[in-house]
Amino acid sequence: MTLPHLSDLAGAAGFILVALWPWLSVLQVATAWPDDRPSWCRALYAATVPLLAVLTASTWxxxxxxxxxxxxxxxxxxxxxxxxxxxxxxxxxxxxxxxxxxxxxxxxxxxxxxxxxxxxxxxxxxxxxxxxxx
Structure with missing residues (x-):
């Protein structure tokens, strides 16, 4: 039985993080769409920014x-x-x-x-x- 190397696990984690990236864009489009943006849309949209920063830093x-x-x-x-x-x-x-x-x-x-x-x-x-x- 072979165990996965740590770099394989890091690569898999990086792939999962990168796969989340487009979904954050979709979330941004969905919450930015209405012209009269309710406060929950603004909050959800603003929450994507730190998530994008974490994704960027973790896959640098x-x-x-x-x-x-x-x-x-x-x-x-x-x-x-x-x-x-x-x-x-x-x-x-x-x-x-x-x-x-x-x-x-x-x-x-x-x-x-x-x-x-x-x-x-x-x-x-x-x-x-x-x-x-x-």
């Missing part, structure tokens, strides 16, 4: 983590914006951070997903501008 691996942390912080700020323009600018900045993260980690699919998301933000804004000018 240098520059890729710094880029991911910056992208997540900008995305967190963007989800709370009431201004559509500021939301788009913050998400574009967050996307740039994630693009650097994807390049550093060699994540081709992540890179494509982030570039498509950023293109969607720009193209949707451009389409609205053309419609309002016509």
């Amino acid at each position: 691996v240098g520059w890729p983590s710094a880029c991911a942390a910056a992208g997540m912080a900008l995305g967190t700020a963007a989800r709370w914006c009431r201004s559509a323009l500021l939301l788009r600018v913050l998400f574009l900045l967050a996307g740039a951070c994630w693009v650097v993260h994807d390049i550093l980690t060699g994540s081709t699919f992540g890179l494509l997903a982030d570039l498509l998301c950023m293109a969607g933000l720009v193209l949707r804004r451009d389409a609205r501008l053309r419609t309002s000018e016509a």
Whole structure:
């Protein structure tokens, strides 16, 4: 019988922590969505910030983590914006951070997903501008 090495257990714990990351984003979207945010939404949204900080600190691996942390912080700020323009600018900045993260980690699919998301933000804004000018 072989026992798992401590590094295997740490890797599994890191994987579980990273798997929680998108769910915190989903929670942020769900609690930031209403325009007239009740106090419980604000409290739940604010509670995601220290959880994201703990996830970032516990899975830190240098520059890729710094880029991911910056992208997540900008995305967190963007989800709370009431201004559509500021939301788009913050998400574009967050996307740039994630693009650097994807390049550093060699994540081709992540890179494509982030570039498509950023293109969607720009193209949707451009389409609205053309419609309002016509």
